[in-house]
Amino acid sequence: xxxxxxxxxxxxxxxxxxxxxxxxxxxxxxxxxxxxxxxxxxxxxxxxxxxxxxxxxxxxxxxxxxxxxxxxxxxxxxxxxxxxxxxxxxxxxxxxxxxxxxxxxxxxxxxxxxxxxxxxxxxxxxxxxxxxxxxxxxxxxxxxxxxxxxxxxxxxxxxxxxxxxxxxxxxxxxxxxxxxxxxxxxxxxxxxxxxxxxxxxxxxxxxxxxxxxxxxxxxxxxxxxxxxxxxxxxxxxxxxxxxxxxxxxxxxxxxxxxxxxxxxxxxxxxxxxxxxxxxxxxxxxxxxxxxxxxxxxxxxxxxxxxxxxxxxxxxxxxxxxxxxxxxxxxxxxxxxxxxxxxxxxxxxxxxxxxxxxxxxxxxxxxxxxxxxxxxxxxxxxxxxxxxxxxxxxxxxxxxxxxxxxxxxxxxxxxxxxxxxxxxxxxxxxxxxxxxxxxxxxxxxxxxxxxxxxxxxxxxxxxxxxx
Amino acid sequence: xxxxxxxxxxxxxxxxxxxxxxxxxxxxxxxxxxxxxxxxxxxxxxxxxxxxxxxxxxxxxxxxxxxxxxxxxxxxxxxxxxxxxxxxxxxxxxxxxxxxxxxxxxxxxxxxxxxxxxxxxxxxxxxxxxxxxxxxxxxxxxxxxxxxxxxxxxxxxxxxxxxxxxxxxxxxxxxxxxxxxxxxxxxxxxxxxxxxxxxxxxxxxxxxxxxxxxxxxxxxxxxxxxxxxxxxxxxxxxxxxxxxxxxxxxxxxxxxxxxxxxxxxxxxxxxxxxxxxxxxxxxxxxxxxxxxxxxxxxxxxxxxxxxxxxxxxxxxxxxxxxxxxxxxxxxxxxxxxxxxxxxxxxxxxxxxxxxxxxxxxxxxxxxxxxxxxxxxxxxxxxxxxxxxxxxxxxxxxxxxxxxxxxxxxxxxxxxxxxxxxxxxxxxxxxxxxxxxxxxxxxxxxxxxxxxxxxxxxxxxxxxxxx
Numbered sequence: 001x002x003x004x005x006x007x008x009x010x011x012x013x014x015x016x017x018x019x020x021x022x023x024x025x026x027x028x029x030x031x032x033x034x035x036x037x038x039x040x041x042x043x044x045x046x047x048x049x050x051x052x053x054x055x056x057x058x059x060x061x062x063x064x065x066x067x068x069x070x071x072x073x074x075x076x077x078x079x080x081x082x083x084x085x086x087x088x089x090x091x092x093x094x095x096x097x098x099x100x101x102x103x104x105x106x107x108x109x110x111x112x113x114x115x116x117x118x119x120x121x122x123x124x125x126x127x128x129x130x131x132x133x134x135x136x137x138x139x140x141x142x143x144x145x146x147x148x149x150x151x152x153x154x155x156x157x158x159x160x161x162x163x164x165x166x167x168x169x170x171x172x173x174x175x176x177x178x179x180x181x182x183x184x185x186x187x188x189x190x191x192x193x194x195x196x197x198x199x200x201x202x203x204x205x206x207x208x209x210x211x212x213x214x215x216x217x218x219x220x221x222x223x224x225x226x227x228x229x230x231x232x233x234x235x236x237x238x239x240x241x242x243x244x245x246x247x248x249x250x251x252x253x254x255x256x257x258x259x260x261x262x263x264x265x266x267x268x269x270x271x272x273x274x275x276x277x278x279x280x281x282x283x284x285x286x287x288x289x290x291x292x293x294x295x296x297x298x299x300x301x302x303x304x305x306x307x308x309x310x311x312x313x314x315x316x317x318x319x320x321x322x323x324x325x326x327x328x329x330x331x332x333x334x335x336x337x338x339x340x341x342x343x344x345x346x347x348x349x350x351x352x353x354x355x356x357x358x359x360x361x362x363x364x365x366x367x368x369x370x371x372x373x374x375x376x377x378x379x380x381x382x383x384x385x386x387x388x389x390x391x392x393x394x395x396x397x398x399x400x401x402x403x404x405x406x407x408x409x410x411x412x413x414x415x416x417x418x419x420x421x422x423x424x425x426x427x428x429x430x431x432x433x434x435x436x437x438x439x440x441x442x443x444x445x446x447x448x449x450x451x452x453x454x455x456x457x458x459x460x461x462x463x464x465x466x
Numbered sequence: 467x468x469x470x471x472x473x474x475x476x477x478x479x480x481x482x483x484x485x486x487x488x489x490x491x492x493x494x495x496x497x498x499x500x501x502x503x504x505x506x507x508x509x510x511x512x513x514x515x516x517x518x519x520x521x522x523x524x525x526x527x528x529x530x531x532x533x534x535x536x537x538x539x540x541x542x543x544x545x546x547x548x549x550x551x552x553x554x555x556x557x558x559x560x561x562x563x564x565x566x567x568x569x570x571x572x573x574x575x576x577x578x579x580x581x582x583x584x585x586x587x588x589x590x591x592x593x594x595x596x597x598x599x600x601x602x603x604x605x606x607x608x609x610x611x612x613x614x615x616x617x618x619x620x621x622x623x624x625x626x627x628x629x630x631x632x633x634x635x636x637x638x639x640x641x642x643x644x645x646x647x648x649x650x651x652x653x654x655x656x657x658x659x660x661x662x663x664x665x666x667x668x669x670x671x672x673x674x675x676x677x678x679x680x681x682x683x684x685x686x687x688x689x690x691x692x693x694x695x696x697x698x699x700x701x702x703x704x705x706x707x708x709x710x711x712x713x714x715x716x717x718x719x720x721x722x723x724x725x726x727x728x729x730x731x732x733x734x735x736x737x738x739x740x741x742x743x744x745x746x747x748x749x750x751x752x753x754x755x756x757x758x759x760x761x762x763x764x765x766x767x768x769x770x771x772x773x774x775x776x777x778x779x780x781x782x783x784x785x786x787x788x789x790x791x792x793x794x795x796x797x798x799x800x801x802x803x804x805x806x807x808x809x810x811x812x813x814x815x816x817x818x819x820x821x822x823x824x825x826x827x828x829x830x831x832x833x834x835x836x837x838x839x840x841x842x843x844x845x846x847x848x849x850x851x852x853x854x855x856x857x858x859x860x861x862x863x864x865x866x867x868x869x870x871x872x873x874x875x876x877x878x879x880x881x882x883x884x885x886x887x888x889x890x891x892x893x894x895x896x897x898x899x900x901x902x903x904x905x906x907x908x909x910x911x912x913x914x915x916x917x918x919x920x921x922x923x924x925x926x927x928x929x930x931x932x
Contacts, residue, residue, distance in 0.1 A: 003720065005620070005688070007620065024688075024719075024720040024895070025688075026685075026686075026893045027893070043688050043720075044622075044686050044687035044688035044689070044719070045620055045687075045688055045689075071892045071893040072893045073719075073720075073893040073894065073895045075720075100720070100893075100894075100895050100896070101864065101890070101893050101894035101895050102893070103891070103892045103893045104891045104892060106891075107891075107892045107893075123682075123885075124679075124682040124885040124886075124888060124889065125682075125686075125888065125892065127682070127683055127685075127686035127687065128685070128686045132686075133686060133687070136622060136624070136683070136687070137622060137687075139623075139625070140621075140622040140623040140624070143613075143623050143625075144613055144617050144623065147609075147610055147613050151610050154471070154473065154511055156510075156602060156603060156606040157605075157606040157609050157610065158602070158606070158922060159605070159609075159695075159712060159921065159922060160922065160923065161710060161921075161922075161923045161924075161925055161930070161932070162628070162695050162710060163641075163697075163709065163710050163925045163930055164930065164932075165930045165931065165932075166932075173645070175629075175643045175644065175645060175665065176643070176644050176645065176648065177641045177642070177643055177672065178641065178642050178644065178648070179639070179641060179642065179699050180648075182642065182644070182646075182651060182659045182661075182669075183651065183653075183657075183658065183659045185648060185649065187649075192649070193648040193649045195648075199641065199699055199701075199709070199927065199928075200709075200925065200927075200928060200929060200930035201928045201929070201930075202930065203648075204930050206643065212932075213590075213922065213923055213932060216589075216590040216591070216593070216922075216932075217593055217602070217922060219492075219594070220492075220510050220591075220593035220594040220598075220599060221510035221511075221593065221599070221602070221603075222471070222490075222491075222509050222510035222511055223510070223511075228694065228695065229625075229628050229694065229695065231629075233645050233665055235665075243629065243665070243666075244627060244628060244629050246625060253490075253510075253539075254469065254490040254509075254539075254541075254566070398567065419589075419590040419932060420590075422590060422591065423590065424567070425569070425570045425572075425573075426537045426569045426570060426573045426591065427492045427493070427537040427538045427539040427566075427567050427568070427569045427573075428539065428566075428567035429490070429539045429566050429567050430566070455625065455627075456624060456625060456626065456627075456679065456682075456683060457626065457627045457679055458627075459627055459629045459666065461665065461666075462665075462666060462667045463666060463667070464627070464629055464630065464631045464666035464667075464668065464670050465631065466627070466630075466631075466632075466678075466679060466682075466885060
């Protein structure tokens with residue numbers, strides 16, 4: 001069997017006109033009258049379905065075919081007929097239809113529309129719906145765009161470890177990993193759990209960031225990025241948080257905060273442009289069904305063609321204070337900006353993506369570079385409309401003395417970070433990096449507002465199905 | 467500062483000749499006589515170092531520069547001088563050398579060669595050595611080649627979950643993930659650990675494979691692949707096993723074992739060809755220093771241009787039995803082939819990569835498709851010289867009745883796999899897939915024989931440093 005994919009059919013329709021082809025796929029809809037029937041067929045290669053026309057006069061199992069249920073997989077051999085005046089560019093007039101795999105009448109994806117909430121309960125089947133097919137295709141293409149972007153710029157893709165003996169951020173709830181007996185773990189003489197008997201000989205957790213290891217790689221390769229899963233054991237049951245998500249973390253040597261922001265901006269624009277170019281049907285679908293103003297594509301296109309805004313934290317707080325009656329949470333210099341503040345800044349005040357820079361050191365991590373004012377650090381968060389923060393980054397503190405002084409202030413022990421400090425002992429350089437939450441980028445690009453709908457099998461508080 | 471990367475210098479040397487440029491990098495070696503000095507500089511963009519010539523007559527800090535330690539990071543401004551008769555194509559004659567970051571005299575990477583064992587103890591610095599720089603560059607380029615290969619063929623990149631509530635293979639030691647108190651976990655009334663109070667409301671582990679979820683995605687998109695971390699809590703302290711490693715798992719619908727092998731072969735050849743094209747300096751280094759016969763490149767080139775072998779398990783056992791005095795482990799029909807058997811097959815008998823197919827069902831997983839003989843399954847392992855198995859795959863059992871019968875034989879409960887069985891209830895298709903151990907591919911391509919040397923920060927039994 002020489003199979004033709006539906007995408008290839010649509011792309012080469014002129015050439016294939018009147019030719020006989022064999023296509024495989026799943027029945028999305030099937031309707032029939034006495035002697036004539038229509039199947040909308042999808043094989044996953046193409047967002048749009050292929051229309052298959054079948055006639056009692058031409059196939060020998062017409063009655064049987066009319067009884068196929070939605071979801072059945074079939075193999076169709078037939079003639080390509082161009083239909084320039086119909087909404088689809090072509091259809092197949094079947095000579096033969098074979099059942100590959102039947103679909104039980106209990107198939108939950110009948111033609112009617114289903115809520116995203118319901119679809120989450122059938123995560124193994126939902127990629128067969130338009131919305132999830134479009135989301136996961138965009139996710140795949142965006143991931144490729146990210147690799148392509150960094151590859152074109154000569155970055156090394158660094159696989160940093162997921163299992164870690166340390167907590168990078170010095171914060172954030174972590175998952176413990178263990179092979180010890182859950183009920184009766186071995187104990188030390190003084191009655192504590194004896195982690196020296198655990199698999200790695202110590203207590204280990206799932207990483208919250210690959211940044212520190214990426215810094216080590218950047219001090220050899222100059223430019224590196226990570227792209228892998230990251231974990232948070234936070235008990236936050238919101239539409240924006242998952243316990244397992246993917247993160248991209250570039251790290252660049254001989255570079256400062258300006259270089260870092262430029263890289264972030266270039267990357268975001270590159271990925272958006274690439275996805276719009278590669279996924280026009282999917283993006284049109286999101287534009288028409290997931291944007292109240294059907295303005296998604298216009299907004300993303302504008303963004304690709306304009307510069308992002310930039311504002312210091314101090315100035316941002318001043319601007320927000322003018323609108324403090326709009327917020328549930330107080331806003332003042334020194335506060336951690338809440339999502340409502342972030343969204344107000346990017347959606348109302350700037351009306352485009354905006355970098356907020358130079359945050360108070362107290363609300364940022366120990367490794368961020370202290371500014372000359374002694375109060376703020378060279379941090380940057382990128383805020384985008386509809387989502388809020390999607391990138392958090394900083395120039396890193398390369399000065400050994402300043403870094404160790406800050407660690408001491410925070411009660412971090414030098415011996416726990418000796419290898420990290422080595423990077424400042426042995427040829428340290430100015431360097432910077434950021435973390436991009438991949439799911440938030442997908443939410444931003446598609447208009448899909450719940451993180452559970454942009455991850456194939458989401459892991460959230462209380463839920464790890466499949 | 468307009469910086470030029472060393473790679474760009476080498477690539478555009480003709481154009482840049484006699485021009486002044488600024489380069490940044492780390493000092494690999496430094497030697498000097500009274501009035502003249504030489505620095506081998508590396509910035510991570512290029513495998514080969516850049517030679518910097520500095521003279522007391524031309525820079526105002528000659529004495530200071532001669533005291534820089536190996537490992538220091540510096541910024542050099544100078545003139546590009548072509549040196550067509552030297553081993554390096556060009557050098558920089560410095561007008562100015564600035565110290566970016568000093569290197570302490572205790573820097574462990576002095577010029578002498580270090581053992582790979584020693585370098586593992588300084589994993590944060592070892593990417594600055596030739597061997598590890600070459601390995602991690604090849605790893606990065608190979609990862610990109612894999613994404614490129616599948617992208618060109620229209621596959622969807624599927625992010626399957628790492629945290630799982632089930633054990634795909636029905637075997638394999640797994641890491642438990644928990645946020646429960648390690649010493650005093652909550653207990654149920656009958657005294658068992660109450661996992662309903664754990665983060666996900668049940669016991670969860672780190673996945674050993676994304677295959678089952680990938681199958682669900684393939685039943686919508688037709689062609690998908692995963693590429694992400696995978697875990698084994700096996701207590702095997704060998705050169706070939708790590709507790710955390712990366713795996714590629716394609717899954718294709720409307721496809722059988724032959725299609726699966728063709729895909730695997732095409733992928734391997736594509737990746738090898740791409741890496742040899744993109745990393746000539748690194749591959750020459752491996753050829754000259756990591757292959758006893760300096761025949762690595764020749765062997766890989768031959769492989770790209772020839773077909774892989776194919777043999778049934780039954781025939782393979784018969785062939786091995788002829789040489790049974792060569793082996794520590796017994797070989798007989800029904801045995802699980804050991805690494806020594808696998809390597810003998812691929813290295814001695816076939817002298818090239820070989821697929822072994824149609825294994826006894828007893829030694830393979832429940833989801834593999836039963837052959838008509840009722841005794842073997844449509845499995846395939848790809849064996850390669852020097853490594854043994856790097857790919858394991860199969861056609862999947864798409865027949866609901868056959869699958870559930872096999873599950874019952876193995877004591878697997880249908881309710882634990884209801885969503886997986888749904889894929890056979892609702893439009894199942896012939897389908898197949900495989901898993902490629904990414905690190906084994908890198909070992910094969912580079913000749914580096916310990917998995918700890920192809921992972922930036924390896925996790926193995928008893929070791930999770932950094």
